[in-house]
Amino acid sequence: MRRTPLFIRGRFKGPSLQLCDLAALALRQSLEVPSRLLMGPGPSNAHPRVLAAQALPLLGHMHPHFFKIMDEIQGGLRYLFQTDSPYTLCISGTGHAGMEAVIANLLEPGDKIVVANNGIWGERVADMAGRFRAEVVQLRAPAGKTFSTGELKAALEEHKPAALFLVQGESSTGAHQALGDGLGAACRAAGALLIVDTVASLGGVPFLGDAWGVDAAYTGSQKCLSAPPGAAPLFLGPRAIEKLRGRGTKPATYNLDLNLIGDYWGWFGKRSYHHTGMVSMWYAMREALAIAGDEGLEAMWARHSQAHRDLWEGLRALGLEPFVEKDADRLITVNTIKVPPGIDFAALTAHAMANFSVEISGGLGPTAGKVWRVGLMGANATPASVQVVLAAFRAGLAAQGWKGAQAAPATA
Structure with a gap:
């Protein structure tokens, strides 16, 4: 039995044509990339x-x-x-x-x-x-x-x-x-x-x-x-x-x-x-x-360390605690924060993205569901970036009724 050819008079006869047209139509639009402050464990924002x-x-x-x-x-x-x-x-x-x-x-x-x-x-x-x-x-x-x-x-x-x-x-x-x-x-x-x-x-x-x-x-x-x-x-x-x-x-x-x-x-x-x-x-x-x-390595190290101290001053004011117990064992570039009982960690990260355009990540591997992870790396290890993160935590926790968010000063 003779099969009907896929191409008849130069036109493709099959369901894939519509899919190709839809894809081509989408690619004709200008590329749009939203602006995000990437404060998770990486990537950080490029300089x-x-x-x-x-x-x-x-x-x-x-x-x-x-x-x-x-x-x-x-x-x-x-x-x-x-x-x-x-x-x-x-x-x-x-x-x-x-x-x-x-x-x-x-x-x-x-x-x-x-x-x-x-x-x-x-x-x-x-x-x-x-x-x-x-x-x-x-x-x-x-x-x-x-x-x-x-x-x-x-x-x-x-x-x-x-x-x-x-x-x-x-x-x-x-x-x-x-x-x-x-x-x-x-x-x-x-x-x-x-x-x-x-x-x-x-x-x-x-x-x-x-x-x-x-x-x-x-x-x-x-x-x-x-x-x-x-x-x-x-x-x-x-x-x-x-x-x-x-x-x-x-x-x-x-x-x-x-x-x-x-x-x-x-x-x-x-x-x-x-x-x-x-x-x-x-x-x-x-x-x-x-x-x-x-900048110089010593200055870079000092800047990252200061951002870490500023972050934890604000987080502690909110009543939050570090996941890593010992100060000497705590990584300053990727900070892990305990999720308090009764708080939905994923809801907070979604709230931060929707309202502040800032990425805050959850845990990974052994810390999945237990922590938030905040990266302070490279061009993002600045006082301004820290303040955005703290504002996002304050608002996200307040939306879930966290008492510490009500007591913390707005400029923490």
């Missing part, structure tokens, strides 16, 4: 200079002038990570790509890694390491808690791993992990690499890569650097490079193979094509790093 940089003309990803921009980014990353290591670059992707690149390149099948797991990012690294056939040992701490240096040193002595993984700023719980006090030296003595996730912390709190003996770290562009999502800055120290170059097997990923990406960034004395670099995103990163350099 206007960073957004403007992305509108500059495109260059070829192998052009000499573009290589110069990449070199300047590497220099900015050395300042940001506080390292003299020449092995800095940006992975094309978000913080997850940085995480996977470090795990895939620094662990071989059968290598043992101790993962200090006190939130969702420890869970994900344990999952990733297992997928790359590493032997995973998990140290667990309750949500909101951190690990003592003694606990970590004892784990190094007991398990003798190839690597120890820590999250400096666990954004799912609001916990800040200490990294000093001889931990890096202990890792060296044990023959273990010290790997650190700084996605929610770098630029907002002190991080001293070389001084603390960190071997590898990565972060994300969209947090304290106030750039759009899409770049995962990382650095490898000399011991990590030795591990990478001395592997007995190739990394089980081509796209994230740091031998190949490193070649593209000039790590090994040459430039080899690996993938098309994210030209406009690298403009944004170059500008974000320039802004950080103009």
Whole structure:
């Protein structure tokens, strides 16, 4: 039996035509993006200079002038990570790509890694390491808690791993992990690499890569650097490079193979094509790093700390409490706030968005339904942003009859 052709006299005969027309009609309208103050755990609002940089003309990803921009980014990353290591670059992707690149390149099948797991990012690294056939040992701490240096040193002595993984700023719980006090030296003595996730912390709190003996770290562009999502800055120290170059097997990923990406960034004395670099995103990163350099790291850390103090002065006036009990364990860039009994956390976040155009997030992973999360990162770590957040909490709590919202001063 002869079938009726789909196209008759140039016209498509089928139900998809109407759907295509509707889609085309929507795309003919001008793109509209609402203005939001992004005060959740990320992304934060991008700095206007960073957004403007992305509108500059495109260059070829192998052009000499573009290589110069990449070199300047590497220099900015050395300042940001506080390292003299020449092995800095940006992975094309978000913080997850940085995480996977470090795990895939620094662990071989059968290598043992101790993962200090006190939130969702420890869970994900344990999952990733297992997928790359590493032997995973998990140290667990309750949500909101951190690990003592003694606990970590004892784990190094007991398990003798190839690597120890820590999250400096666990954004799912609001916990800040200490990294000093001889931990890096202990890792060296044990023959273990010290790997650190700084996605929610770098630029907002002190991080001293070389001084603390960190071997590898990565972060994300969209947090304290106030750039759009899409770049995962990382650095490898000399011991990590030795591990990478001395592997007995190739990394089980081509796209994230740091031998190949490193070649593209000039790590090994040459430039080899690996993938098309994210030209406009690298403009944004170059500008974000320039802004950080103009302000200075110590000033950045102080600004984030002051915003944190201002926020909690106002939240406590409302009768709200921090989820992380100890001051020393509290992350200042992603603040976790206990949801009081009888309060609908989701209703408050919806009220904040509808009435203040401000994003306040709920919990994630072990804190889902238990906390609100307020990010104070990059260009958003300012007195003005804090006041908008406090006003949104005050109004949202008052709408639910929270007594503290009635008593708190309007200028808290």
